[in-house]
Amino acid sequence: MSGLPLKAILMLAWRNLWRNHRRTLIMLAAITVGVWAMIFMTALMRGMVDDMLLNGIRGLPGEVQIHHPDYRDDPNVNNSMPAPHDALLSAMRVPEVTAWTSRVRVPAVISSERDSRGVVLLGVEPQSEVKVSFDLETIIEGRFLEDSSDRGLVIGAKMADRLETDLGKRVVVMSQDPDNNIADRGFRIVGVYKAKLASLEETYIYGGRETVQKMLKLGNSVSEVAISGGDYRNVDRWLGGIQQAAGNDVETLPWYEIDTYLGSMLAMMDGFVLVWIIIVFLALSFGLVNTLVMAVFERVREIGLMQALGMRPSTILYQILMESLLLLLIGLALGNAIAVGTIIPLQGGIDISVVAEGMEMMGTSSMLYPALKLNDMILANLIVIILGLLTSILPAWRAASYNPIEALNKT
Amino acid sequence: MSSIVCKDLCKTFQQGEEIITGLDHVSIEIEAGDFVCLSGPSGSGKTTLLNAMGGLDTPDSGQIQVGDTRVDQLGKGPLADMRLHKIGFVFQAYNLIPVLTARENVEFVMQVRGEPAQERSHRSHDILKEVGLEGMEDRRPAQLSGGQQQRVAVARAIVSQPALVLADEPTANLDSVTATQLMDLFVELNQHHNITFVIATHDTRVMAYAKRLIKMRDGKIISDEKQQHPSTVVS
Numbered sequence: 185m186s187g188l189p190l191k192a193i194l195m196l197a198w199r200n201l202w203r204n205h206r207r208t209l210i211m212l213a214a215i216t217v218g219v220w221a222m223i224f225m226t227a228l229m230r231g232m233v234d235d236m237l238l239n240g241i242r243g244l245p246g247e248v249q250i251h252h253p254d255y256r257d258d259p260n261v262n263n264s265m266p267a268p269h270d271a272l273l274s275a276m277r278v279p280e281v282t283a284w285t286s287r288v289r290v291p292a293v294i295s296s297e298r299d300s301r302g303v304v305l306l307g308v309e310p311q312s313e314v315k316v317s318f319d320l321e322t323i324i325e326g327r328f329l330e331d332s333s334d335r336g337l338v339i340g341a342k343m344a345d346r347l348e349t350d351l352g353k354r355v356v357v358m359s360q361d362p363d364n365n366i367a368d369r370g371f372r373i374v375g376v377y378k379a380k381l382a383s384l385e386e387t388y389i390y391g392g393r394e395t396v397q398k399m400l401k402l403g404n405s406v407s408e409v410a411i412s413g414g415d416y417r418n419v420d421r422w423l424g425g426i427q428q429a430a431g432n433d434v435e436t437l438p439w440y441e442i443d444t445y446l447g448s449m450l451a452m453m454d455g456f457v458l459v460w461i462i463i464v465f466l467a468l469s470f471g472l473v474n475t476l477v478m479a480v481f482e483r484v485r486e487i488g489l490m491q492a493l494g495m496r497p498s499t500i501l502y503q504i505l506m507e508s509l510l511l512l513l514i515g516l517a518l519g520n521a522i523a524v525g526t527i528i529p530l531q532g533g534i535d536i537s538v539v540a541e542g543m544e545m546m547g548t549s550s551m552l553y554p555a556l557k558l559n560d561m562i563l564a565n566l567i568v569i570i571l572g573l574l575t576s577i578l579p580a581w582r583a584a585s586y587n588p589i590e591a592l593n594k595t
Numbered sequence: 596m597s598s599i600v601c602k603d604l605c606k607t608f609q610q611g612e613e614i615i616t617g618l619d620h621v622s623i624e625i626e627a628g629d630f631v632c633l634s635g636p637s638g639s640g641k642t643t644l645l646n647a648m649g650g651l652d653t654p655d656s657g658q659i660q661v662g663d664t665r666v667d668q669l670g671k672g673p674l675a676d677m678r679l680h681k682i683g684f685v686f687q688a689y690n691l692i693p694v695l696t697a698r699e700n701v702e703f704v705m706q707v708r709g710e711p712a713q714e715r716s717h718r719s720h721d722i723l724k725e726v727g728l729e730g731m732e733d734r735r736p737a738q739l740s741g742g743q744q745q746r747v748a749v750a751r752a753i754v755s756q757p758a759l760v761l762a763d764e765p766t767a768n769l770d771s772v773t774a775t776q777l778m779d780l781f782v783e784l785n786q787h788h789n790i791t792f793v794i795a796t797h798d799t800r801v802m803a804y805a806k807r808l809i810k811m812r813d814g815k816i817i818s819d820e821k822q823q824h825p826s827t828v829v830s
């Protein structure tokens with residue numbers, strides 16, 4: 185750049201910015217609100233999708249699951265796997281893994297004296313199951329299973345309705361053993377749970393793992409090992425170790441490959457955030473361009489003067505861009521501050537139960553927890569600065585290409 | 596050595612249907628250290644000629660040489676550099692950057708040239724004092740009268756003692772006392788620093804100072820005479 189040092193350019197830009205207080209303040213307000221909207225809405229959307237994903241993963245459950253290679257295509261009792269061996273057990277002892285459990289999971293039919301329903305029978309280890317997926321607070325009647333040899337059965341409230349049965353009553357659960365014989369067993373209902381999603385209540389029934397293994401003549405085999413690490417986004421950090429330890433005889437998959445719908449939802453969300461940020465920016469950019477065009481237009485004569493005195497056009501361009509950058513940076517600082525300031529008090533959750541009724545099908549619950557992600561903030565800031573400067577090039581270019589004499593004589 | 600050589604300059608302007616003659620085959624040589632007045636009625640082409648010499652406007656045809664530089668052959672960037680380093684300008688009307696104070700306006704060109712801060716503040720202080728603006732250094736143009744603004748512009752034009760000063764109606768907005776002071780300053784700079792002055796004016800007070808008086812009309816030079824006894828300052 186010829187001549188003018190950055191300090192002088194900044195000073196000129198700063199003074200020029202405050203020449204028209206009103207216009208600059210309006211533009212600053214627009215940038216601030218725009219940036220706030222970008223970040224705030226993104227946090228809400230992220231919160232919503234996080235919630236859907238978490239519920240979805242909860243319904244799986246376990247962010248990483250190990251199965252017999254054919255189990256996912258045909259979840260029958262023949263596609264079982266042995267209980268975790270020593271290598272896998274020690275691999276699951278890394279700090280990233282917060283909990284794991286193994287379970288039997290087979291299709292079954294449950295019958296009361298009134299009705300029968302197709303369900304998924306889970307044979308679980310209660311102590312570890314509650315750490316991975318089952319929320320004890322959802323038990324509304326009776327209790328959850330006590331240990332893996334518990335002979336009781338826990339079913340959903342909706343299921344109890346459908347079967348017209350109740351706590352303490354007996355039901356029969358029927359499935360197949362590995363020899364394709366009918367395997368059935370009577371259970372007493374010891375607990376009823378209410379799931380966040382009504383559909384889950386009608387799908388899963390819980391029995392003790394050993395009890396179910398005995399019923400199905402499975403020996404020690406289980407259908408799956410489910411492993412949880414706390415944060416579903418960071419699964420890739422510890423997935424590899426587990427995969428290695430589990431070996432090639434089984435299939436070890438992260439949640440986003442088990443449920444590709446959930447996986448693609450996360451990917452879609454990233455795209456959606458980008459589109460949202462750009463849309464807000466487009467709205468902003470009109471104001472920004474307009475402000476700069478006006479600012480340049482008002483200053484035609486002094487821009488001509490600067491050129492006449494020997495300031496190169498590139499320096500003029502640089503100066504106008506700097507003005508735009510200043511405006512953007514102040515707006516960004518305010519916008520970020522306000523966004524953080526409004527999101528943090530809401531971190532405890534926003535009650536959206538009024539509108540949540542209809543959204544339950546989509547997998548959301550009635551509390552919305554805004555999720556402020558550093559990456560989203562960085563993205564919003566980068567987009568505003570980069571696209572902001574790009575849109576400023578046009579008016580700046582116009583200013584730089586004035587003929588100094590014509591510009592000086594403008595009235 | 597000649598400071599400025601113009602050969603056969605022509606310039607026309609198109610205004611709607613009409614073609615207006617700005618310069619009509621103007622040839623002129625100005626010696627280094629001369630003190631030249633371009634006079635003539637409004638519209639006679641003084642500003643157009645001054646702009647051509649300063650590389651602010653390109654003539655349709657003809658050659659201009661300032662020092663060793665062929666001004667008519669330079670591109671935009673090098674022209675800007677030539678104006679920056681060799682010429683001091685005083686324009687007819689709009690001279691100052693409104694967001695800068697008097698001192699900052701004077702320092703602006705020095706700053707673009709990359710002169711050190713201490714040197715800048717030292718010289719801008721001296722020159723503002725010399726043009727009689729002591730104590731007003733920190734005022735912005737809007738807080739100065741027309742004459743004061745013009746003096747700031749002059750201070751800026753001469754602060755780095757360029758080889759050539761081109762001034763367009765520098766006294767147009769000045770009362771006669773200030774005008775006289777300004778002309779005295781010009782003459783002094785001309786005499787002591789050998790700065791070449793080319794001043795476009797229709798102010799007879801200014802013409803009296805000229806060593807050489809050129810009269811223009813309709814884009815042509817109609818007379819060109821050396822003055823034997825220009826008004827001078829006794830220093």
Ligand SMILES: Nc1ncnc2c1ncn2[C@@H]1O[C@H](COP(=O)(O)OP(=O)(O)O)[C@@H](O)[C@H]1O
Nearest residue numbers: 608610615616617636637638639640641642643
């Ligand atoms: N940009 C322009 N467009 C049209 N006509 C112009 C322009 N600049 C100067 N002229 C015309 O050229 C002639 C010479 O103008 P100028 O050099 O400004 O005269 P002076 O400075 O002696 O008053 C005038 O007739 C003026 O109207």
Ligand SMILES: [Mg+2]
Nearest residue numbers: 641642687763
């Ligand atoms: Mg003129």
